[in-house]
Amino acid sequence: MTQAATASPAAVTSARNGDFIVFGVNGFVFASWMSRVPDIKQVLDITAGQLSLLLLALSVGSMCGLPLAGRIAHRLGAAGTVRLGTFISMPGVVWSAVAIELHAPLPLIMPGMFLIGLGIGIWDVAQNLEGTVIERALSRSIMPWFHATFSAGTVAGALIGAGIVWLGVPIGVHLIAAAVLTVAAVWWCTRPFLPAFDEAADGEAAPRPSGRSAWTEPRTLLIGVMVLAAAFTEGVANDWLAVAFVEGHGLDNSVGVVALAVFLAFMTAGRILGTHLLDRYGRIVVLRVLFTAAVIGCAMVVFGNPWLAFAGAAVWGVGASLGFPVGMSAAADDPARAAVRLSVVSTIGYGAFLTGPVLIGFLGDHFGVLRALLVVGAVCLAAILVVPVARPLPASDTADEAVADEAR
Numbered sequence: 018m019t020q021a022a023t024a025s026p027a028a029v030t031s032a033r034n035g036d037f038i039v040f041g042v043n044g045f046v047f048a049s050w051m052s053r054v055p056d057i058k059q060v061l062d063i064t065a066g067q068l069s070l071l072l073l074a075l076s077v078g079s080m081c082g083l084p085l086a087g088r089i090a091h092r093l094g095a096a097g098t099v100r101l102g103t104f105i106s107m108p109g110v111v112w113s114a115v116a117i118e119l120h121a122p123l124p125l126i127m128p129g130m131f132l133i134g135l136g137i138g139i140w141d142v143a144q145n146l147e148g149t150v151i152e153r154a155l156s157r158s159i160m161p162w163f164h165a166t167f168s169a170g171t172v173a174g175a176l177i178g179a180g181i182v183w184l185g186v187p188i189g190v191h192l193i194a195a196a197v198l199t200v201a202a203v204w205w206c207t208r209p210f211l212p213a214f215d216e217a218a219d220g221e222a223a224p225r226p227s228g229r230s231a232w233t234e235p236r237t238l239l240i241g242v243m244v245l246a247a248a249f250t251e252g253v254a255n256d257w258l259a260v261a262f263v264e265g266h267g268l269d270n271s272v273g274v275v276a277l278a279v280f281l282a283f284m285t286a287g288r289i290l291g292t293h294l295l296d297r298y299g300r301i302v303v304l305r306v307l308f309t310a311a312v313i314g315c316a317m318v319v320f321g322n323p324w325l326a327f328a329g330a331a332v333w334g335v336g337a338s339l340g341f342p343v344g345m346s347a348a349a350d351d352p353a354r355a356a357v358r359l360s361v362v363s364t365i366g367y368g369a370f371l372t373g374p375v376l377i378g379f380l381g382d383h384f385g386v387l388r389a390l391l392v393v394g395a396v397c398l399a400a401i402l403v404v405p406v407a408r409p410l411p412a413s414d415t416a417d418e419a420v421a422d423e424a425r
Contacts, residue, residue, distance in 0.1 A: 024211055029154045031209035036147050037166045038206040039099055042199055043140060044170025048281065049195040050110065050133070051171075051255050052178025053188050055263050055270045057117055060188065065260070065386055067123060069378020072256055074127040078109075078134025079141075079367050086142035087360040095150070096210035098143035103203045106136025107196040114192035140203075142363050149349045149359065150211050160349075161295070164342035165288030171255075172281045179274035231357040239406040240347050240358075241365025243304075246400030247340025249369035250311050253393050254280050254333060257377050257386055258318075265387025266323045279327055280334040287338025300343055304404045311336025312394040319390055333393075340400070341366065343407055350410040 024032075058068050082102070090098045109132025116126040148163045174195075181191050231237050258280055259273035268276075287307070294303050314336055317329025348362040349355035380389035 024154055032211045033151050035206040035209045036144060036151060036163060039144050039203060040163045040167040041170035042202045044167040045174040046195050046199045048171035048174025049178055052175050052274050055259050055273055056188055060117060065381035066378045069375050070123060071126060071130050073375050074130035075134035078131040079138035082135040082138025083142055083364045083367055086139045089139060090143055090146055094212055095143045095147040096207035099140050099203060099207050102136040102140025103200055106133045107200050109133035110192050110196040114189040118189040145345055145359060147210055149355050153352055160346045161288045161292050161339060161342040165285055168281055168285035168288055172278055172285055175274055175278040175281055179271050179278060182274055183271040231361040236406055237358045237361050239403050240344050241362045243400055243403050243407060244341055244344035244362050244366030245369045246396050247344060248366045249373050249396050250393055251337040252369050252373050253377055261387045261390055265385060266326055276327060276330050280330040283331040283334030284338045287335040291339045300407045301404055304340060304343060304407060305401055307336045307339055308397045308401050311397045315390055315394040319387055347407040
């Protein structure tokens with residue numbers, strides 16, 4: 018029996034609440050950064066393609082951090098890994114903010130962006146890993162609630178960011194303050210985390226699980242593809258929605274950030290209410306409906322007038338709400354293989370943040386950022402085809418896999 022399974026109810030509740038806050042803080046600092054993207058583009062006087070290079074540096078950092086997170090977690094535990102990710106990413110925020118304030122050339126800003134992505138990637142896998150530990154301790158699925166808390170943090174960050182933009186607060190002051198608050202909150206809230214892995218008798222972390230590589234499992238890879246589509250749908254909105262409303266619909270920067278806040282608010286609502294829909298109708302039906310809603314919302318944003326575009330941002334947000342957390346839960350259907358599969362699915366899924374900024378930036382330079390968002394609709398249509406792979410594993414399948422792993 019695992020240490021998490023034998024933890025007291027009070028300890029599990031404390032860990033759950035701590036992970037809720039960690040997810041929320043992650044969303045808050047991310048949205049704080051994204052709320053300044055239109056300002057950053059204007060301050061540096063760069064094109065959409067050049068802006069995409071900055072976002073690409075962040076994405077490359079994330080893709081470097083994700084594969085390392087599992088090994089680091091085995092050495093430091095989930096709490097230590099989240100803290101390490103914070104201590105890497107927040108100096109990157111400070112570096113980038115100061116460089117932008119000084120109107121530094123892009124090559125001097127990009128290392129800070131890389132550090133942000135590297136730290137956030139490590140942090141993200143660890144907080145999701147802790148979420149699966151808590152799910153098993155509670156014997157029920159609550160992963161969408163963790164991601165809803167992340168979304169709530171992004172809403173708070175976007176709304177506060179909109180106010181700060183309206184007040185004319187410098188980018189550096191805003192982002193450095195957010196970084197300091199993030200470090201303090203993460204250090205405090207990771208204290209009650211449950212151990213992600215049992216410890217050996219000598220106190221060392223348990224060895225990595227043996228057996229076949231999760232990278233050779235078709236179901237795991239297809240779940241990763243579905244998560245990639247969901248991450249693309251969410252990530253493009255985070256990166257480009259405010260810019261699209263400003264440049265495509267001719268609105269003020271602060272109003273563009275409000276559009277992002279609308280998207281984030283409805284995505285949060287979808288995650289909070291979606292658990293009931295999942296229990297009633299199952300993963301497949303719900304995901305098909307939501308990916309279809311994302312297609313419709315994207316079209317409303319691109320082809321509608323500003324008022325219809327705001328409504329489209331809301332529909333898009335609902336459509337983007339459950340693909341990512343349900344993918345995480347699907348990857349963790351078998352507790353014995355949850356950690357390795359979660360690492361694979363996360364790495365594939367976050368590939369969207371590597372390709373998304375470059376693709377939208379390239380298309381934005383040629384067709385405008387607003388029209389470039391149509392790519393989201395095409396990706397969602399493709400995702401509908403692989404949704405059946407998220408069907409829960411039968412209990413017999415997980416038992417058979419556990420026996421096979423022991424035999425190896």
